[in-house]
Amino acid sequence: MARPFHKMHGLGNDFVIFDGREEPLAMTEPLARAVADRRTGIGCDQLIVLEPSSRANVRMRIYNHDGGEVQSCGNASRCVVALTGARTIETGGGVIAGSEDGGRIEVSLIEPRFAWDQVPITYPMDTDAVPMGWGPLEKPMAVNVGNPHLVFFVDDVDAIDLVRLGPSIEHDPAFPERINVNVAQVKDGAIRLRTWERGAGLTLACGTGACATAVAAIKSKRVTSPVKVTMQGGSLEIAWVPGEPVRMIGSATYVFRGEIELERLGA
Numbered sequence: 001m002a003r004p005f006h007k008m009h010g011l012g013n014d015f016v017i018f019d020g021r022e023e024p025l026a027m028t029e030p031l032a033r034a035v036a037d038r039r040t041g042i043g044c045d046q047l048i049v050l051e052p053s054s055r056a057n058v059r060m061r062i063y064n065h066d067g068g069e070v071q072s073c074g075n076a077s078r079c080v081v082a083l084t085g086a087r088t089i090e091t092g093g094g095v096i097a098g099s100e101d102g103g104r105i106e107v108s109l110i111e112p113r114f115a116w117d118q119v120p121i122t123y124p125m126d127t128d129a130v131p132m133g134w135g136p137l138e139k140p141m142a143v144n145v146g147n148p149h150l151v152f153f154v155d156d157v158d159a160i161d162l163v164r165l166g167p168s169i170e171h172d173p174a175f176p177e178r179i180n181v182n183v184a185q186v187k188d189g190a191i192r193l194r195t196w197e198r199g200a201g202l203t204l205a206c207g208t209g210a211c212a213t214a215v216a217a218i219k220s221k222r223v224t225s226p227v228k229v230t231m232q233g234g235s236l237e238i239a240w241v242p243g244e245p246v247r248m249i250g251s252a253t254y255v256f257r258g259e260i261e262l263e264r265l266g267a
């Protein structure tokens with residue numbers, strides 16, 4: 001039986017969204033992987049399943065391109081606010097808040113967490129300068145904004161071979177839940193960012209990556225809040241002061257509505 005879905009993106013970070021609030025949808029890792037496949041499925045960086053919530057207007061479950069369920073997705077949260085009008089969203093990383101003013105959507109994620117066991121990292125260390133290196137990338141900052149991120153500040157983001165370095169950092173045993181890898185360049189008070197996403201690889205934009213990177217840059221006094229973060233797919237405005245949730249403002253784009261018979265995917 002055909003099941004409707006919405007195709008949306010946030011700055012080119014694209015999503016397939018199923019609404020399971022009326023008609024529950026039991027998502028599995030193989031099925032999420034099959035839907036996300038850009039040749040034999042619909043194709044997306046992340047798959048989103050909406051569910052009822054007792055803690056928020058809606059619950060958002062997030063599955064990476066590799067099928068793994070994860071705790072947070074910044075760009076998708078803006079799409080869910082735009083699609084549903086929700087003002088609060090329950091995620092695995094906590095309840096987040098959203099609002100819309102014309103095409104500008106603001107989402108407050110959680111208050112960032114910096115302790116080694118909150119990122120999480122396997123053993124105690126200073127997360128302001130993780131004492132590790134991978135080729136030209138070393139001494140990153142680590143932060144959890146609902147999901148785990150490493151942030152490397154470099155002189156030229158385009159000079160970093162993230163496709164080669166990303167996977168070995170993502171899968172390093174130091175990170176028990178794997179990790180999202182951000183390389184950032186600060187120039188004239190703004191940030192240029194490229195992200196190798198856990199479970200999805202190089203994406204055109206990463207909302208939680210932009211939040212994690214802005215928080216790291218503000219915390220290390222490289223920039224002041226709010227800060228513009230520009231990625232290949234476009235820019236977000238990120239605001240954060242210590243002790244408060246990190247806030248992101250940006251767009252959400254509706255591309256098309258479709259239908260799919262999930263059983264045909266054979267997953």
Ligand SMILES: N[C@H](CCC[C@H](N)C(=O)O)C(=O)O
Pocket residue numbers: 013045046064070071072073074075076147148180197198199200205206207208209
């Ligand atoms: N790959 C991320 C999830 C999606 C994050 C990104 N799409 C965003 O907009 O935040 C993770 O495994 O935590």
